[in-house]
Amino acid sequence: MKEEQSSLLLKSSSLFPPPQGVKLSYGTAGFRADASILKSAVYRVGILAALRSLKTQSVVGVMITASHNKVTDNGVKIVDPSGGMLSQEWEPFADQLVNAQTPETLLSIIRECVEKEKIPFDGVQSAEILLGRDTRPSGESLLEAAKHGISSIFGAIALDLGILTTPQLHWMVHARNKGMKATEPAYFEQISSSFRCLIDLIPNGTKVNKLDNRVVVDGADGVGGEKLLVLKNMLTDLVIEVRNSGKDGGLLNDGVGADYVQKEKVVPRGFGSNDVGKRCASLDGDADRLVYFSVPSNSSSKIDLVDGDKILSLFALFIKEQLNILTREGNKKSNNNFQAHLGVVQTAYANGASTDYLKQLGLEVIFTPTGVKHLHEKAAQFDIGIYFEANGHGTILFSESFLSWLEARNNELALVSEGSEQQKAALRLLSVSKLINQAVGDALSCLLLVEAILQHMDWSIHKWNELYQDLPSRQLKVKVVDRTAVVTTNAETVAVTPPGIQEAIDAETAKYPRGRCFIRPSGTEDVVRVYAEASTQEAADSLANSVAKLVDQFLGFGSSAQ
Ligand code: 16G
Numbered sequence: 001m002k003e004e005q006s007s008l009l010l011k012s013s014s015l016f017p018p019p020q021g022v023k024l025s026y027g028t029a030g031f032r033a034d035a036s037i038l039k040s041a042v043y044r045v046g047i048l049a050a051l052r053s054l055k056t057q058s059v060v061g062v063m064i065t066a067s068h069n070k071v072t073d074n075g076v077k078i079v080d081p082s083g084g085m086l087s088q089e090w091e092p093f094a095d096q097l098v099n100a101q102t103p104e105t106l107l108s109i110i111r112e113c114v115e116k117e118k119i120p121f122d123g124v125q126s127a128e129i130l131l132g133r134d135t136r137p138s139g140e141s142l143l144e145a146a147k148h149g150i151s152s153i154f155g156a157i158a159l160d161l162g163i164l165t166t167p168q169l170h171w172m173v174h175a176r177n178k179g180m181k182a183t184e185p186a187y188f189e190q191i192s193s194s195f196r197c198l199i200d201l202i203p204n205g206t207k208v209n210k211l212d213n214r215v216v217v218d219g220a221d222g223v224g225g226e227k228l229l230v231l232k233n234m235l236t237d238l239v240i241e242v243r244n245s246g247k248d249g250g251l252l253n254d255g256v257g258a259d260y261v262q263k264e265k266v267v268p269r270g271f272g273s274n275d276v277g278k279r280c281a282s283l284d285g286d287a288d289r290l291v292y293f294s295v296p297s298n299s300s301s302k303i304d305l306v307d308g309d310k311i312l313s314l315f316a317l318f319i320k321e322q323l324n325i326l327t328r329e330g331n332k333k334s335n336n337n338f339q340a341h342l343g344v345v346q347t348a349y350a351n352g353a354s355t356d357y358l359k360q361l362g363l364e365v366i367f368t369p370t371g372v373k374h375l376h377e378k379a380a381q382f383d384i385g386i387y388f389e390a391n392g393h394g395t396i397l398f399s400e401s402f403l404s405w406l407e408a409r410n411n412e413l414a415l416v417s418e419g420s421e422q423q424k425a426a427l428r429l430l431s432v433s434k435l436i437n438q439a440v441g442d443a444l445s446c447l448l449l450v451e452a453i454l455q456h457m458d459w460s461i462h463k464w465n466e467l468y469q470d471l472p473s474r475q476l477k478v479k480v481v482d483r484t485a486v487v488t489t490n491a492e493t494v495a496v497t498p499p500g501i502q503e504a505i506d507a508e509t510a511k512y513p514r515g516r517c518f519i520r521p522s523g524t525e526d527v528v529r530v531y532a533e534a535s536t537q538e539a540a541d542s543l544a545n546s547v548a549k550l551v552d553q554f555l556g557f558g559s560s561a562q
């Protein structure tokens with residue numbers, strides 16, 4: 001590393017001293033904390049992003065958001081050149097860099113990283129970083145800190161894209177590295193036009209019966225609401241009413257948003273008895289999660305939740321149907337046949353009834369640990385991989401080879417049987433691959449896909465919700481002395497340590513019909529989480545409570561679960 005580069009780094013990092021006595025960890029989805037202590041971390045993530053861009057010789061992204069956390073929190077994460085999450089191999093660098101106490105230690109960690117990763121660091125190579133932030137008030141000054149970090153690496157350029165949803169930034173990094181247009185208008189144009197294609201491909205009989213093309217969306221008073229106000233005007237055949245758009249003074253994530261709705265199972269602010277029977281949806285604070293719900297009666301605030309598992313089931317059903325049409329009898333004559341490998345990916349939080357349903361459809365279901373990076377990685381191994389967490393984060397990934405086959409098949413069908421059912425199925429799948437975000441789960445594009453499929457099927461939200469009935473479940477969290485004492489295996493379904501706890505959990509679970517229970521350390525909060533499922537709500541509650549007590553006995557402060 002050149003002398004000038006080292007002294008620039010020493011000088012600029014001294015302007016961003018780390019907070020005393022705080023240790024941050026990259027965690028499941030980047031660094032997150034109270035915004036007041038994040039400047040130094042964001043500055044350093046700027047440096048790391050520049051190094052990552054130099055190393056990969058591609059554009060990378062930095063997103064400033066704390067998703068569904070309270071408005072006073074913020075966070076930062078890196079988007080890799082593929083548009084996905086930062087490679088897990090680099091997470092330890094991120095931790096070391098952010099926790100370095102002095103400019104000198106910081107410099108030596110950077111040196112080590114440059115050497116170990118053989119990063120071309122001669123000032124000749126250039127690096128480019130796309131920056132985005134959500135609507136949090138702290139976002140603007142944190143984004144400035146990221147710019148400082150980036151400009152302290154010679155040859156690195158920051159491109160400030162302003163306020164974006166997290167998935168928009170992922171989409172733009174992905175698009176940019178594929179040589180495609182990576183602007184917000186291009187994003188809106190792609191998702192609205194592929195939505196239109198799907199609507200145009202709805203079988204005629206269904207269109208006549210189409211009654212219900214309205215959806216009411218809770219924007220969590222965040223960036224998703226704001227963007228949806230733009231997107232809705234580009235759509236015909238769908239009427240979106242946006243509430244909690246962030247434009248009318250509501251507080252971000254305060255009694256609103258997908259996380260609140262999914263966890264509390266009550267109406268978000270601004271929804272109530274006037275909405276009985278309507279199809280409603282909720283985005284989270286950075287619009288990478290989506291859940292649906294309906295208000296069943298005007299006497300309580302309870303909702304009927306349609307969660308990520310049901311979105312996954314709807315998508316899987318539709319994709320499978322299109323694949324069946326494409327490859328059915330009579331079509332076999334084509335010498336251009338291909339058995340697409342379709343797989344679905346869930347976590348242990350997926351409701352057991354959803355897994356049963358997907359298996360009944362004949363689908364291959366795979367489990368991974370919690371966190372988008374794990375699900376995404378697995379789904380990418382299929383020709384079509386659909387992944388969802390119950391909390392509403394997910395997408396559909398299409399492999400490059402399957403897409404080239406599909407394009408070719410569509411062209412072939414256009415010649416021999418233009419307008420046939422087979423060709424329509426090919427076109428629908430191609431439209432889905434353009435509508436759904438290939439980089440990361442995206443609430444806006446998932447919303448449009450759900451709406452297109454419901455119109456295609458001519459289904460109400462109730463019909464959709466009846467695909468299967470969720471098993472009653474309960475989630476609890478337990479404060480413990482050290483959550484890292486819990487180590488799990490088998491996609492988090494088995495606790496390996498502390499010794500003896502899994503046997504105790506098994507003995508408890510065996511007492512309940514259809515009982516299922518697991519514990520895992522949270523990746524975002526200092527707690528151990530308990531999930532329990534059973535045939536009745538009372539049983540699920542009781543199982544969760546007993547296991548929370550076990551966690552407390554094995555690991556707690558001697559206090560009881562909260
Ligand atoms: C983060 C993850 C989400 C996961 C959640 C679990 C991303 C983008 N987000 O929000 O996938 O479900 O953490 O939180 O990866 P927990 O570890 O506290 O239960």
Ligand code: MG
Pocket residue numbers: 067068284285286287288289
């Ligand atoms: Mg989010």
